[in-house]
Structure formats: structure tokens, C-alpha cells
Amino acid sequence: MYWGLSFGNWTLGSTMIGIGLNWWxxxxAIFLSQLISSVAMFFNSRCASVYxxxxxVVGRSVFGMWGSYYFVGVRAALAIIWYGVQLYSGAALLANMLRAVFGHRYTNIPNRIPASVGITSAGMLxxxxxxxxxxxxxxxxxxxxRKFFWFKSIVMLPAVFGLFIFCMVNTKGRIGFSHLETKQSGNGWGWFFVYAINSGxxxxxTLITNQPDLARWSKTKTGAxxxxxxxxxxxxxxxxxxGILSTAAINNAWGLELWNQWDLLxxxxTRYWSGTTRFAIFLSAACWTVSILGTNIAANMIPFxxxxxxxxxxxxxxxxxQFLVECLGFAICPWKILASASTFTTFLAGCQYLSNSFKFRGTADMAEVDGLFxxxxxAIMVVDYFLITKGNVFISHLYNGSSTNKHYYYMRGWxxxxxxxxxxxxxxxxxGFCGTLGASVSLTAQDLGHLGWMLSFVTTFVVYYVLxxxxxxxxxxLVKDMKLGWEEMSYKTIVAADGTVIGEEEEGHPDKQMPAEKKFGEMGEGTASD
Structure with a gap:
């Protein structure tokens, strides 16, 4: 599943080059950014995999029974916006398929939609x-x-490598890196490179924050x-x-500036109009469409x-x-948002990372502030689980919203x-975030804004732990007074419906207890209670 989600990020390299880096x-920058992201995902998936x-629900344990509504509600609202944005991106690939099959009968569909809307009749189809x-x-x-993500990971291999091979053969490997020279240099290059990492x-x-929604299905504690x-x-x-090598070669040979796969296809x-070319383009676009579909499901549909x-x-x-966000993703008219509300999408990016459907500086500016919130x-979820509560979560208390909840009601639910x-x-x-919206800020503020996700994470991590x-x-x-060991609450005594005890826990020896999820799995659904 993770390979299927990650493989196919063709346009991520264009973002890096668009903001001023050369190819290497x-x-x-891409590798370092993904390594940092993966380490954060590694720790944020543990609680969900264990419990x-x-x-x-993880949010309730950390932010309180009522405080969690803000942190979860904002993410759900933004998922609607980006679900629609990904729909719009995938539609561009589906347009490749329609053109490959129907040719001018598709491209010459009479447009009955005003230009101010931001989409044509053919695009709407x-x-x-x-x-x-x-x-x-x-x-x-x-x-x-599960099988769908297996399918996605398989079909992306010929789509990505096939397009790469075509670009290399067509240009005889003349990539032409001379036109991809670094545009940023001098004393500020270090800040600029960090900016690029944050952009990547x-x-x-998104997956870092919502990792529990996927990792909860893991059969083992470390599976995700x-x-x-x-x-x-x-x-x-x-x-x-x-993606960098392929598009650089084609742009150099054909004198174009194409960075996303649908424009390249x-x-x-257009250049090689024939039946065989159209058939190959149809297959390639179909595979890329499956890729966008899978990303939208994992990053937006399942979380919402x-x-x-x-x-x-x-x-x-x-x-x-999921059906609700499907309807709302259409209702928000994403083509209208993308056509006329760049400031609005930049603001939204301050709450959540924008998918790499956009190019060059605009994407980087959005990614710069995306991790702000x-x-x-x-950071709070990781600190609370690993350093403060020692991995102990009291499941039954996560479903009690009254003041009698001694563990997670906190201060009036916050x-x-x-x-x-x-x-x-x-x-x-x-x-720095305000600067991306047009405000006049100092160079120092811009540099701090470039740190984005990493600065917010480290600051919150230290403050929450010390506090x-x-x-x-x-x-x-309570956890400290109970003298609980590491993830001791993940081991329970389970009693079947007939009163039979399954898996006695031995006091003082949590290492000899049977994991709760294993006991439930052996008994079957609906046959036991704590």
C-alpha cells in the first residue's frame, strides 16, 4: 500500500527545479524531505497499530474529549477541498484518455460554460x-x-518506467541539464535548501497527521x-x-516547459498522432489515473x-x-477555486499540504506553510504517547464525553x-505564513517560515514535553501513580460471553500477557467483553 501511494510522484521534481535547484x-532535497516525513509517520503510527x-479517537486521548473536535474537524473540512482538487487533477489524465479514443470529437466539443468558471464543457465531462x-x-x-492498492502499485511500474524510456529513446538521452542551473546562491543558500526540503x-x-486512520488496520504492532x-x-x-530526467529531456529537445504527466502525454x-501512439497514451494515462485515484482515496477519502x-x-x-466527501468534493466546484482563488488555496495550505498537482513557485510557497498547523x-501526539504516558491508552474512557471521564476530560474537555x-x-x-498571503514581513520572518513543518514540530515537541x-x-x-510499564494497557484479561476467561494477565509480569488484539482475533467478532 505504501509503495502504491508513494511511487508515481512525477511532478515533485518540477517543484524543486521550479524554485531554483538543479537536478541533483x-x-x-526530495530524499531528505521524504526521510523526515517517514520518521514522523513511523512514530505517529504506533498508537493506532497497537490499539x-x-x-x-487518538485525538481524544491527547487533546481531550471536546478539544479534539477542533483538530479533527479542521482536517475533515480541508479534506473536502483537496478531494475536489485531486478530482480536478485526475480529470486531466482522463481527458488524455478521451482524446486518445475520440480525437477531435472530444476536443471539439462545443463549450457552453462561461470562461469565468474556469472549466470547459469537455473538461467538465x-x-x-x-x-x-x-x-x-x-x-x-x-x-x-487492499487488493486495489496492490493493483495500483503494479500498474504504476509500467506507466512510470514506460514514459521514462520513451523520453530517453526519443531524445537519445540528451537530457540537457544546462537549462536547469541553480537560480539561488550566496549566503542565503542554506536557508533556501531547507526551504526546498520543507517544500518536498x-x-x-497529510499522511503524517492521518497515519492512525491507516495504521489502525495493521495486524501487528509494527506492520505500519x-x-x-x-x-x-x-x-x-x-x-x-x-520525472526530472524525462521532462528535462523532452523540454530540452522540443523547446517546451512541461512538468506534469498529463501535459507531457x-x-x-500531438507530435506523434497515430493509432499505436494513441493506444499507448491511453494505457499510460489509465495507469496514471489509477495512481491519482489511489492517492485521493488514501489521503482524503479515508481520512474524511x-x-x-x-x-x-x-x-x-x-x-x-466517504460517500459524503464524494458529493461535497463535486459541490465545492474545485475548478472555480483553482481558477480564481489562489490566495484562498494558499491559506488552506497553511493547514494542510497541497497535493503536488501544481507547479513551480506556487507549490513551494504553499508547502512552505502547509505544516504550520x-x-x-x-508533535503533541508523539510526545504524549512515547514520552509522557509510556504508550498507555485507556480505550473505554475514549468513548465517555462526560465529566466523569477521569482520564481524558482534562479541563472541561480540553x-x-x-x-x-x-x-x-x-x-x-x-x-512567514502571513508573508505568503501578501503581507510585508522581514527577511528573518521569511526564513522562519521556510522552516515550516520542522520548526513547528520541534517547537511544539519541546514546549509540550517541558510543560x-x-x-x-x-x-x-494517573499513569504515573499506577506505575504502568510500556504499553501495559494494551494487555487485557478478556472474558468470553459464556464467562470463560481467555488470556489471564499475570500481575507484575506484563511481558507474559497475551496482546488484546490477538485474543479478539482468536475469539471472533462479537463474542467477548472486557
Whole structure:
């Protein structure tokens, strides 16, 4: 699944080159950015893998029963926007397929939509068809999409390598790196390179925060940890590097400036119009469409489906939430947002990383501030689980919203210490974020803004840890008084419906206890209670 998500990031390299790096600097920046992202994902997946709870429920344990509504609600709202944006990107690839099949009968469809809307009638047809492809997949739960992600990871190999081979053969390997020289130099180059790394983290920043929504389905405690730690940096760097080499070669040979795959496929079809070329373009575009589809499902559809269950748990399940975002993604008219609201999308990027559907400086500016709010959330979750509560989560208390909840009600339902650390993490890079919206800020503020995700994460990490040492929450005090060992609450005594005890825990010897998830798995669904 992680390979399928990560392999196919063709346009990430264009972002690096667009902001001023040369080809080898771009590859290094991409690898480092994905390595940092993967380490954060590694730690943020542990709680979900052990206790099998998603991001909304993990959020309750950290931010409080009512405080979590803000941190989960914002992510759910933004998922709607980016779900629509990814729909629009995938529609461009579907347009390649329609042109390959129908030719001018598709491209010459009379346009009945005003230019101010930002989309044509032909584009609307492609958008609607791609939206329709998503529809049946909204009815599946995440673990039921396992075969789909296998399929996605397989079809992306010939799509990426096939396009790369074509570009190399067509240009005889003349990549022409001379026109990709670094545009930034001097004393500020170090800050600029950090800026590039932060920009590259836009590829996985969403998955870092919502990692519990995926990792909760892991059958083992480490299933979602080492797999992505190894595959993500390799898959992203490899596919982005092939994108850099391919598009650089074509741009140099044909005198174009094409960086995303749908424009490249369109240019190839225009230059070599024939039946065999159109068939090859159709197959390639189909594979890339599957890639966008999978990314949209994992990064937006599943997270919204999971997050929305927290808002109305009596009525919304994960599949119902996924169907809801499917409708809302169309309703927000993403083509209108992208055509006329660049400042609005930049603001949204301050809360969540924009997908790499955009090019050059605009993408980098968005990624620069994307982690401003989400990085602080991840830092608090990691500190609380690994350093403060020693991996102990009291599951039953995560479903009690009243003041009788001794563990997670905190102060009127809010973890005040977490809120303070969250605000501190935002404060330093916030002026730089304002600068991206057009405000006049100092060079120092811009440099701090360039640090983005990393600065917010480190600041919040330190502040929350120190704050909890001198002013622990009630839950942290209880954990300390109970003298619990590492993840001791993940071991339980389970009693079957007939009263039979399955898996006695031995007091003082948590290492001899049987993991709760293993006991449940052996008994079957609905046959036991704590």
C-alpha cells in the first residue's frame, strides 16, 4: 500500500527545479524531505497499530474529549477541498484518455460554460467521469481496498518506467541539464535548501497527521511502521527523479516547459498522432489515473470518512463519510477555486499540504506553510504517547464525553497544555505564513517560515514535553501513580460471553500477557467483553 501511494510522484521534481535547484540538488532535497516525513509517520503510527484506533479517537486521548473536535474537524473540512482538487487533477489524465479514443470529437466539443468558471464543457465531462469512478469505491472500508492498492502499485511500474524510456529513446538521452542551473546562491543558500526540503514534505505531510486512520488496520504492532519507513523515501525519490530526467529531456529537445504527466502525454500525442501512439497514451494515462485515484482515496477519502464518524457517530460510518466527501468534493466546484482563488488555496495550505498537482513557485510557497498547523498536532501526539504516558491508552474512557471521564476530560474537555504547546508551535513561523498571503514581513520572518513543518514540530515537541513535566495533566498523573510499564494497557484479561476467561494477565509480569488484539482475533467478532 505504501509503495502504491508513494511511487508515481512525477511532478515533485518540477517543484524543486521550479524554485531554483538543479537536478541533483532536487533529488537530494526530495530524499531528505521524504526521510523526515517517514520518521514522523513511523512514530505517529504506533498508537493506532497497537490499539487499533483511528485519528479521531487518538485525538481524544491527547487533546481531550471536546478539544479534539477542533483538530479533527479542521482536517475533515480541508479534506473536502483537496478531494475536489485531486478530482480536478485526475480529470486531466482522463481527458488524455478521451482524446486518445475520440480525437477531435472530444476536443471539439462545443463549450457552453462561461470562461469565468474556469472549466470547459469537455473538461467538465472528464471531471464527471473521474468523479463517477470514485463512487463505487466509497462503499468499501479501508481494509477492503487492499487488493486495489496492490493493483495500483503494479500498474504504476509500467506507466512510470514506460514514459521514462520513451523520453530517453526519443531524445537519445540528451537530457540537457544546462537549462536547469541553480537560480539561488550566496549566503542565503542554506536557508533556501531547507526551504526546498520543507517544500518536498508536502508529498506526505497529510499522511503524517492521518497515519492512525491507516495504521489502525495493521495486524501487528509494527506492520505500519517499518514498511513505510523503508518504502516511502525510495519510492518517492525514484519516481520523482525519473520525472526530472524525462521532462528535462523532452523540454530540452522540443523547446517546451512541461512538468506534469498529463501535459507531457498530450504533447506526445500531438507530435506523434497515430493509432499505436494513441493506444499507448491511453494505457499510460489509465495507469496514471489509477495512481491519482489511489492517492485521493488514501489521503482524503479515508481520512474524511474516519474523521466524520466523530462528528455524528450515531449516523455516519466510514463508508457513509466517504460517500459524503464524494458529493461535497463535486459541490465545492474545485475548478472555480483553482481558477480564481489562489490566495484562498494558499491559506488552506497553511493547514494542510497541497497535493503536488501544481507547479513551480506556487507549490513551494504553499508547502512552505502547509505544516504550520498540522506539524504541531503530530508533535503533541508523539510526545504524549512515547514520552509522557509510556504508550498507555485507556480505550473505554475514549468513548465517555462526560465529566466523569477521569482520564481524558482534562479541563472541561480540553487539554490546556496541548493547546498552549500548539499555539507556541504556530507562533514562530506564522509571520512567514502571513508573508505568503501578501503581507510585508522581514527577511528573518521569511526564513522562519521556510522552516515550516520542522520548526513547528520541534517547537511544539519541546514546549509540550517541558510543560507536562512541570504541569502534568490529570491523566499523566494517573499513569504515573499506577506505575504502568510500556504499553501495559494494551494487555487485557478478556472474558468470553459464556464467562470463560481467555488470556489471564499475570500481575507484575506484563511481558507474559497475551496482546488484546490477538485474543479478539482468536475469539471472533462479537463474542467477548472486557
Amino acid at each position: 540538488q532536487a533529488i537530494i 487499533h484506533i483511528g485519528y479521531p 472528464a471531471f464527471f467521469l473521474f468523479w463517477l469512478i470514485h463512487l463505487p469505491l466509497t462503499f468499501f472500508r479501508p481494509y477492503q481496498l 514534505m508536502g508529498n506526505t505531510a 511502521m517499518y514498511s513505510q519507513l523503508i518504502t516511502n523515501p525510495i519510492a518517492v525519490t525514484l519516481s520523482a527523479s525519473l 498530450d504533447a506526445i500525442m 470518512g474516519s474523521d466524520s464518524t466523530m462528528l455524528f457517530p450515531r449516523y455516519i460510518t466510514i463508508p457513509r463519510g 498540522m506539524a504541531s498536532v503530530v 487539554n490546556v497544555q496541548a493547546v498552549i504547546a500548539y499555539l507556541c508551535g504556530i507562533a514562530l513561523p506564522f509571520p 507536562c513535566l512541570v504541569w502534568p495533566t490529570h491523566n499523566q498523573t
